[in-house]
């Protein structure tokens with residue numbers, strides 16, 4: 001393929017002594033969208049070239065299993081349309097951003113599998129609000145990313161499709177449940193991706209894959225078109241290569257949506273204004289419960305280097321306490337599974353999705369379709385959630401968990417009186433090996449020990465790369481903000497990303 | 503042993519909102535199956551409900567009309583169960599902290615003193631779809647589902663177990679239906695299912711405090727069916743107990759063809775609905791201001807209207823009850839009564855001719871072709887002796903069939919009453935001369951023949967003669983002949 005405009009680099013591919021094709025090699029694997037956007041406006045590069053580049057990468061790194069479906073044809077068409085818009089100067093604010101979308105978000109006319117057999121053939125008749133907003137800003141949807149079935153998992157091994165692998169070490173997990181999105185961005189299969197976060201499902205995989213992942217405040221982003229796992233905890237957020245890309249995406253997807261009653265009727269600040277700011281005088285809290293046993297020494301070391309960095313750059317570091325942290329995992333697994341047990345009741349084989357045809361009557365159809373259609377972790381959580389809502393147990397479990405939730409929320413409220421944000425590790429460990437924890441769900445659940453509290457309290461949190469462990473695996477640093485104050489954590493994250501030197 | 507029945511009711515009313523409770527689909531009845539649906543009411547993955555504010559307004563109206571205590575904050579809940587006509591696998595309803603509580607409805611039975619039936623609660627919820635199993639178009643081993651009804655707003659009105667007879671139940675249902683029609687929030691049509699009633703019923707020896715084992719009665723599609731089903735069930739329970747048996751707690755269906763109750767055939771589960779607060783919807787917050795806004799717009803309620811009719815139009819209580827039964831009839835009556843001097847005549851005409859005509863042509867009063875103005879005109883003409891009552895009724899029929907105005911009909915058909923004595927003298931003379939035999943008999947004492955002469959005269963004048971004048975003149979002329 002030959003290119004007419006000024007090329008970046010030409011390589012002459014010689015095959016059997018014959019020049020077959022002049023190929024333009026895009027040297028962009030280290031570039032975020034913010035940098036590529038300049039090249040697009042300068043017309044150094046085209047959307048079509050970018051899209052081709054990522055489609056090739058997806059094909060080349062197929063074994064990572066990052067995508068469930070790839071929109072090769074339509075993405076190229078879309079890219080060409082946007083190229084014309086760039087020429088005409090009518091392109092949207094995210095023109096040419098090649099985006100992967102977690103397969104839990106619906107796009108009209110596209111399969112939305114949720115990583116499950118029960119929806120493996122489901123085509124959505126409508127698009128999520130975030131998809132419409134991104135479409136309007138000329139994002140290029142490259143495909144739907146792999147995930148733990150119905151977002152239930154911390155390793156991406158619970159996908160009906162193959163497990164996703166870590167782009168830094170294919171013998172390791174990418175984290176979950178937005179593992180496909182994190183691998184796709186970390187492995188340079190797309191520029192950025194959308195994930196969803198119910199108990200850490202954006203931040204933990206972002207941490208494992210060495211990328212940026214943000215969970216916005218509950219209510220910041222419309223959930224309309226996000227297939228619910230746990231409605232009171234789910235949020236959509238970006239997975240990106242840089243903090244400024246996260247700010248750009250957050251800007252577009254945020255805002256009240258009349259189709260989501262739980263979306264906040266609050267103004268959206270200019271998140272791009274949080275980029276390239278100083279952290280001098282900022283009060284950063286270190287919750288002592290997040291630096292206890294179970295934390296890998298390499299992770300602790302990396303985080304303490306980061307804390308030193310913040311101190312050196314004028315931030316005020318404070319030791320704080322969130323005393324109810326130890327109850328967070330238990331409360332989370334009661335509330336999340338209770339909501340999930342109802343949210344997943346609609347997958348019954350009646351109107352859409354998988355139906356077992358051997359059933360002889362209605363009850364048999366329900367039992368067989370759901371037994372065969374759901375994977376074991378999903379069934380475990382449906383049973384757990386059904387149990388905690390049952391009469392006679394409701395008060396002891398569900399109601400009590402809600403009380404714990406309030407206590408956790410109060411913990412944060414009181415520490416935020418004296419600090420502007422909190423710094424913690426995102427996960428106690430770096431990426432673990434495939435199959436290492438599959439047979440031990442409880443250990444697996446502890447992978448989210450530092451992330452779930454934010455979902456329970458509805459707070460924003462961002463995970464950013466923070467050095468690596470002795471195996472060269474990425475460590476993630478988590479910044480926790482006040483409700484609807486994504487701006488502060490974006491500032492700190494961006495400052496760290498730009499100025500921290502290992 | 504004398505037994506006392508104890509009955510409580512759960513009534514569901516379908517609200518007359520244009521759109522469904524959580525999406526913008528139409529609620530129109532009788533549309534093509536599965537034509538009024540969208541991803542939200544189909545329970546597609548990823549959808550979210552948004553509460554229709556009109557539903558809350560309608561619920562507020564009923565809460566005010568029943569003197570209920572409105573909770574300023576009420577919780578929406580999920581009620582979990584699997585059924586093909588329930589797309590999400592849960593029904594969005596209310597459980598703890600319902601919309602309102604502790605209301606009451608006043609009933610009166612057989613002219614006895616009126617009595618208040620307590621309302622435990624009123625809450626809002628969404629309707630489910632319809633499953634079709636044994637219709638002609640459904641093949642064996644197949645069930646079809648129509649989702650149109652999914653998400654149609656309902657209010658559930660739960661009464662206290664305050665009823666002691668089936669008569670009280672039907673009085674309550676009649677009153678409740680009347681109230682919701684007055685409020686314009688439900689058409690109250692039990693046959694079409696827009697008002698549905700389930701009953702819990704037990705019996706106990708008279709004087710005993712503790713309750714007996716209750717059964718639940720369903721599938722009653724009219725108020726009379728409810729009454730019949732309850733009477734049947736009371737008798738059945740008494741027979742069981744008198745026989746030394748025990749009542750089984752169960753759900754029974756009324757079979758209107760056989761006039762019996764039958765146990766529900768499908769497998770009954772001990773349902774655990776696992777209610778929990780709906781995380782997709784915020785609690786419903788009702789401000790005092792909102793309540794006052796609705797209160798200001800409340801229509802006059804039946805009992806108040808009845809009292810007012812009695813005092814304002816000086817009509818008997820019976821008339822007022824009949825006229826206020828249906829708010830549209832009451833409006834019609836009022837429009838007529840305001841235009842005529844004789845209010846009782848207006849009441850008689852509406853209760854008699856108008857209601858009869860409506861029944862005959864099976865028409866709603868809102869579509870009735872004879873306007874209140876036309877009826878008032880007829881009544882006035884009678885009042886002013888321009889026509890007599892009989893002619894008035896004839897004019898009424900003519901107006902109905904032709905659509906013409908009363909004055910036009912009277913003019914065209916020459917129906918103006920003959921009240922002029924000299925004209926009537928001539929006719930009376932003529933009739934008496936033509937019937938000498940009857941005159942003789944009359945004069946010999948057969949005074950019943952007076953009616954015969956009146957009939958002859960009315961026939962001669964095609965009913966136009968003023969009957970009063972005719973009687974007067976006739977008696978005078980006959981007396982003249984006596985001497």
Ligand SMILES: [Zn+2]
Pocket residue numbers: 522525526527538539540541542543544653
């Ligand atoms: Zn709908």
